[in-house]
Amino acid sequence: MIDIPGTPGTLTGLVLRISQCVFAAGSISYMVTSGGFFSFTAFCYLIAAMGLQVIWSFGLAILDTFALVRKKTLLSPVLVSLFVVGDWVTSTLSLAGASSSAGITVLYFGDLGSCSFEAECWKYQLSVALAFLCWITIAVSSLTTLWLLASA
Incomplete structure (x- = not known):
């Protein structure tokens, strides 16, 4: 495997x-x-998708730290295949959650003007912006691991 x-x-x-x-x-x-995020299904889905992402990323960060400390490689085809599947699943879920939440945010708080508390709208x-930033970093990881698997 190549070093990317x-x-x-x-x-x-x-x-x-x-x-x-993060x-x-x-x-x-x-x-x-x-307040009141639970009344929107898209926001609840975003919480679930980001919760799964925190668990997945934290686990792999611990694995990366272990590999760096022990000077081990994590490039076995089985591990890379697991990383590819996990990254692509969490990437898809995160993009879906961020996109649906962005749509609800624009519709309700921008187009309909139903946001009475300005601070809540900013939250x-x-x-949603942090969810999209999270998805961008997941996309980079997903493409990197897919490239590794393809080059094996």
């Missing part, structure tokens, strides 16, 4: 996983601290 920046077990891979975890946790925290928008 962002591969599992490298420093750039660890940075990608930590940034995924963006997903930030998205969850902004959404949960806003929804920041949560």
Whole structure:
């Protein structure tokens, strides 16, 4: 397998996983601290998708840290296949959650003007923005691991 920046077990891979975890946790925290998010199904789905992303990214960040400390490689075809499937599943779920929440945010709070609390609207928008930033980092990881698997 070739050495690509962002591969599992490298420093750039660890940075990608930590940034995924931070963006997903930030998205969850902004959404949960806003009142009434549970009345919108898309926002609940975003919380579920970002929660899964936090668990997946945190687990792989721990695995990357272990590989860096022990100077091990995580490039066996079985592990890379697992990373590809997990990254693509979480990537799809995160994009769906971010897109549906963005649509609801624009519809209700922009087009219909039904946002009476300005601070709450900003929390929804920041949560969606962080979800999209999380998805961008997941997409980079997904493409990197897919490229690794294809080059094996």
